[in-house]
Amino acid sequence: MSFSLTVLGSSSAVPTSMRNPTAHVLNVHEHFFLIDCGEGTQMQLNKFKISLNKINNIFISHLHGDHIFGLFGLLSTYNLLNRKNDLHIYAHPEIKHTLNYYKDHFGENLCYNIILHPFKANISKLIFENKHITVETIPLRHRIPTVGFLFREKEKQKNIRKELIKQYNILIKDIVKIKQGADYITSNGEIIGNEKLTLPPYKVRSFAYCSDTIYTEKIIPKIHGVSLLYFETTFMDKDKKLAKLTFHMTASQAATLAKKAKAERLLVGHFSARYKDVTLLVNEAKNIFKNTVAVEDGTVYTVPAERLI
Amino acid sequence: MSFSLTVLGSSSAVPTSMRNPTAHVLNVHEHFFLIDCGEGTQMQLNKFKISLNKINNIFISHLHGDHIFGLFGLLSTYNLLNRKNDLHIYAHPEIKHTLNYYKDHFGENLCYNIILHPFKANISKLIFENKHITVETIPLRHRIPTVGFLFREKEKQKNIRKELIKQYNILIKDIVKIKQGADYITSNGEIIGNEKLTLPPYKVRSFAYCSDTIYTEKIIPKIHGVSLLYFETTFMDKDKKLAKLTFHMTASQAATLAKKAKAERLLVGHFSARYKDVTLLVNEAKNIFKNTVAVEDGTVYTVPAERLI
Numbered sequence: 001m002s003f004s005l006t007v008l009g010s011s012s013a014v015p016t017s018m019r020n021p022t023a024h025v026l027n028v029h030e031h032f033f034l035i036d037c038g039e040g041t042q043m044q045l046n047k048f049k050i051s052l053n054k055i056n057n058i059f060i061s062h063l064h065g066d067h068i069f070g071l072f073g074l075l076s077t078y079n080l081l082n083r084k085n086d087l088h089i090y091a092h093p094e095i096k097h098t099l100n101y102y103k104d105h106f107g108e109n110l111c112y113n114i115i116l117h118p119f120k121a122n123i124s125k126l127i128f129e130n131k132h133i134t135v136e137t138i139p140l141r142h143r144i145p146t147v148g149f150l151f152r153e154k155e156k157q158k159n160i161r162k163e164l165i166k167q168y169n170i171l172i173k174d175i176v177k178i179k180q181g182a183d184y185i186t187s188n189g190e191i192i193g194n195e196k197l198t199l200p201p202y203k204v205r206s207f208a209y210c211s212d213t214i215y216t217e218k219i220i221p222k223i224h225g226v227s228l229l230y231f232e233t234t235f236m237d238k239d240k241k242l243a244k245l246t247f248h249m250t251a252s253q254a255a256t257l258a259k260k261a262k263a264e265r266l267l268v269g270h271f272s273a274r275y276k277d278v279t280l281l282v283n284e285a286k287n288i289f290k291n292t293v294a295v296e297d298g299t300v301y302t303v304p305a306e307r308l309i
Numbered sequence: 310m311s312f313s314l315t316v317l318g319s320s321s322a323v324p325t326s327m328r329n330p331t332a333h334v335l336n337v338h339e340h341f342f343l344i345d346c347g348e349g350t351q352m353q354l355n356k357f358k359i360s361l362n363k364i365n366n367i368f369i370s371h372l373h374g375d376h377i378f379g380l381f382g383l384l385s386t387y388n389l390l391n392r393k394n395d396l397h398i399y400a401h402p403e404i405k406h407t408l409n410y411y412k413d414h415f416g417e418n419l420c421y422n423i424i425l426h427p428f429k430a431n432i433s434k435l436i437f438e439n440k441h442i443t444v445e446t447i448p449l450r451h452r453i454p455t456v457g458f459l460f461r462e463k464e465k466q467k468n469i470r471k472e473l474i475k476q477y478n479i480l481i482k483d484i485v486k487i488k489q490g491a492d493y494i495t496s497n498g499e500i501i502g503n504e505k506l507t508l509p510p511y512k513v514r515s516f517a518y519c520s521d522t523i524y525t526e527k528i529i530p531k532i533h534g535v536s537l538l539y540f541e542t543t544f545m546d547k548d549k550k551l552a553k554l555t556f557h558m559t560a561s562q563a564a565t566l567a568k569k570a571k572a573e574r575l576l577v578g579h580f581s582a583r584y585k586d587v588t589l590l591v592n593e594a595k596n597i598f599k600n601t602v603a604v605e606d607g608t609v610y611t612v613p614a615e616r617l618i
Contacts, residue, residue, distance in 0.1 A: 014389050017355040021382065039382040040349040046326040065415045069381045073330065073348040076374045080323050101410045106374045 002027045003153070003205045004302040005228065007295045008044035010269035012234045012248075013066040015039070020297055021066040022270060024230070025050055026151055026207055029132045034058040035149060035209050041070030042077050048298050052077065053085075057128065059135065060091035061211060062121075062146035063098070072102055075114070083112040090127050090135075092145050093118035121145030124222060138222045140213035142247045148210035150222060158198040168192065200308040207303070208263075211270050214244065215253040220261045227303045229263040230295075232270035236281045239272075251281045255288035265303075269295040311336045312462070312514045313611040314537065316604045317353035319578035321543045321557075322375040324348070329606055330375040331579060333539070334359055335460055335516055338441045343367045344458060344518050350379030351386050357607050361386065362394075366437065368444065369400035370520060371430075371455035372407070381411055384423070392421040399436050399444075401454050402427035430454030433531060447531045449522035451556045457519035459531060467507040477501065509617040516612070517572075520579050523553065524562040529570045536612045538572040539604075541579035545590045548581075560590045564597035574612075578604040 004027050009020030021038025025045070032054040034041070045052055052074070061067055078087065089095065099114060119127050119137055122145070128135035131154070138148035157179040165175065168186050178184055184192045208223040211232035223229060231254035235243040240250045251268060258266040266289050271278050282294040293301070313336050318329030330347025334354070341363040343350070354361055361383070370376055387396065398404065408423060428436050428446055431454070437444035440463070447457035466488045474484065477495050487493055493501045517532040520541035532538060540563035544552040549559045560577060567575040575598050580587050591603040602610070 014386050015352050015355065015382075017352070017358075020352060039379070040352055043324050043326070043329060043349055046324065049326075063414075065381055065385045069378075069385075070348070072374055072378045072381075073324075076378075077323050097410075097414060101406075105372075105406060 001202070001305045002030055002302075003207070003227075003305070004300050005207060005230070005267070006048055006050060006300045007267075007269065007297055008041055008048065009038045010271065010295045010297055011038075011066075012232070012270045012272050013064070014273040015066075016273050018297065019271065019273075020044055021069065022211065023070060024209065025055070028151065028153070030054075031130065031132065032056075033135075033151065036061055036067040036211070037070040037074060038066050039069040039073075042074045044297065052081070053083070055087075056085055057088045057090070059128075059149050059209075060089065060095060061140075061148065061209070062142060062144055063092055063094055064144065064212070067212075068095070068098060071098065072106065075102060075110075076106055078112060079107065079110055086113045086115050088115045088117060090117045090119065092121055092147075094145075119147070121147050136222075138208065138210060138219055140210060140219065141216045142212045142214065146212060148208060148213070148219070148223075150206065150208045150226070152206040153204045155204060156201040158194075158201050160198055164192075164197055203306050203308050205303045205305070212248060214247040215249055215257065217257070217260065220257065223257075223261045223263065226261065226263050228265050228267065228301060229258055229261070230267045230269065231257065233268040233281060233285065234270055234272050236275065237284050251285040252288050255285035255292060258285075258289045258292070263289075264291065265301075266292040267295050267301060268292060310511070310614045311339055311611075312516070312536075312614070313609050314516060314539070314576070315357055315359060315609045316576075316578065316606055317350055317357065318347045319580060319604045319606055320347075320375075321541070321579045321581050322373070323582040324375075325582050327606065328580065328582075329353055330378065331520065332379060333518065334364070337460065337462070339363075340439065340441065341365075342444075342460065345370055345376040345520070346379040346383060347375050348378040348382075351383045353606065361390070362392070364396075365394055366397045366399065368437075368458050368518075369398065369404060370449075370457065370518070371451060371453055372401055372403055373453065373521070376521075377404070377407060380407065381415065384411060384419075385415055387421060388416065388419050395422045395424050397424045397426060397437075399426045399428065401430055401456075403454075428456070430456050445531075447517065447519060447528055449519060449528065450525045451521045451523065455521060457517060457522070457528070457532075459515065459517045459535070461515040462513045464513060465510040467503075467510050469507055473501075473506055512615050512617050514612045514614075521557060523556040524558055524566070526566070526569065529566065532566075532570045532572065535570065535572050537574050537576065537610060538567055538570070539576045539578065540566065542577040542590060542594065543579050543581050545584065546593055560594040561597050564594035564601060567594075567598040567601070572598075573600065574610075575601040576604050576610060577601060 008023035011019035022036045023041040024035040140146045207228045208226040233251040234248035285292040317332035320328035332350040333344040449455045516537045517535045542560040543557035594601040
């Protein structure tokens with residue numbers, strides 16, 4: 001029932017001694033999704049004890065180097081480790097140039113398949129689904145085609161109280177009905193109400209990753225009510241002209257969007273190397289959206305499993 | 310008068326949580342030379358407090374990914390930091406594919422020049438010279454064209470004893486002659502012997518970098534008597550068949566070459582990730598060549614300045 005984000009890199013394009021380029025791993029029910037793959041991603045995975053082999057799906061927001069330069073090393077290491085599983089990459093179709101360069105010069109005898117799932121960046125689309133979650137793209141506004149990703153757990157059924165199955169000798173066909181909301185009639189004709197038989201289902205958890213982007217309110221409906229929201233905040237407010245010029249966001253812009261979208265918790269990262277201490281930056285966000293955290297490389301941010309009341 | 314090597318990465322192709330892919334910085338008289346550029350080089354430079362801007366010359370041994378995947382990020386960061394100085398890259402001519410891929414997709418508006426100095430890998434050649442050192446290639450035997458690099462200080466003149474310049478009022482034209490070995494005749498006609506006037510010159514220091522390569526005695530004349538010798542020792546002796554198959558070396562093979570070449574000190578690195586503790590590996594080398602050290606990322610290995618006796 002995990003739902004947690006490990007930050008592998010929280011610098012913007014220029015890394016620092018404390019912050020690697022952009023990369024994250026989202027763990028949903030022990031399925032691990034890599035989100036962006038900046039230089040050094042494989043070393044960060046090693047450092048933070050996440051097995052490389054657990055990753056089968058890589059989501060790339062856009063094709064700036066600080067979000068993809070870790071692919072080369074990771075793809076090579078998978079080959080050396082004799083990977084067998086297919087590796088799925090979800091990205092803008094232009095990534096084919098990078099994958100072709102890699103295959104032509106370093107990956108001619110790859111022992112596993114790379115399966116590219118290209119997507120358009122200007123419309124939101126469902127790009128991944130398994131039994132636990134869906135992943136949809138969130139069109140963003142950056143200097144090149146860019147999307148965010150919305151990871152959302154699927155709606156969950158009610159859980160039946162296990163002790164009552166035994167008590168009333170409930171059959172499997174009836175369990176299915178009860179989970180869907182039915183009451184239960186015992187062999188004596190007694191009606192047991194559904195609310196007595198079941199626990200409320202777990203709340204659906206979601207994570208929206210939005211980097212890189214300029215301030216845009218168009219994304220609000222897509223990220224509305226999200227449990228965990230990651231925004232790039234490359235700049236402080238005093239540098240908002242630079243933010244606009246380079247299609248990035250300031251801390252208070254990110255917080256404004258988080259507030260308008262009624263997000264539960266805001267993570268900010270992708271900090272410019274010019275800020276030696278990001279405390280002032282994150283405080284700008286906190287003034288607008290209190291539940292804001294400046295991410296650190298290696299820290300795990302968890303959304304707990306909670307039942308609906 | 311510095312002559313020191315900082316190891317940035319000491320893993321072989323698969324990095325570990327403790328060892329990054331191959332990269333080193335040699336500091337000769339405060340000129341900094343980057344030798345190979347594996348993934349994460351720029352972060353390691355930050356971590357070990359070596360300013361990126363001090364590097365103007367990059368030497369690439371061969372074009373396997375674990376020796377060059379750090380170039381992309383480094384070249385981008387130089388651009389973002391508004392580098393002005395030319396960046397010189399010494400490598401096999403096939404590196405043009407990597408540089409062209411980079412320029413076509415990420416570096417179209419580079420604010421500095423990349424100057425490529427291509428070399429043939431099958432002959433030794435002088436490829437760099439400044440007032441302090443020369444750099445020559447050392448042909449190695451790997452699966453693709455590969456060279457090592459011999460960094461060697463230039464022969465030094467004797468140093469005149471400064472206190473005697475004042476005592477005898479020695480003129481500049483005479484100082485030049487004394488440094489070249491002449492005696493000095495004072496205004497009173499007294500002859501002061503050269504050995505009294507001068508200190509012995511500093512010993513010439515040298516560093517040979519040899520990675521990646523299979524065992525080959527052909528390199529011995531080139532590395533003879535070197536002060537500091539770096540050898541790849543990807544494997545332990547029990548895996549020597551694998552070493553031969555993959556054109557790498559074992560620890561005792563490296564030590565044998567160091568001994569035959571009468572090197573002063575041997576550094577071994579480029580360890581396979583299969584060895585969790587390299588103590589056993591380095592002990593195999595020490596049995597043959599006592600003055601052997603297993604390198605660690607971030608450690609600085611210095612050759613002290615010593616006068617000839």
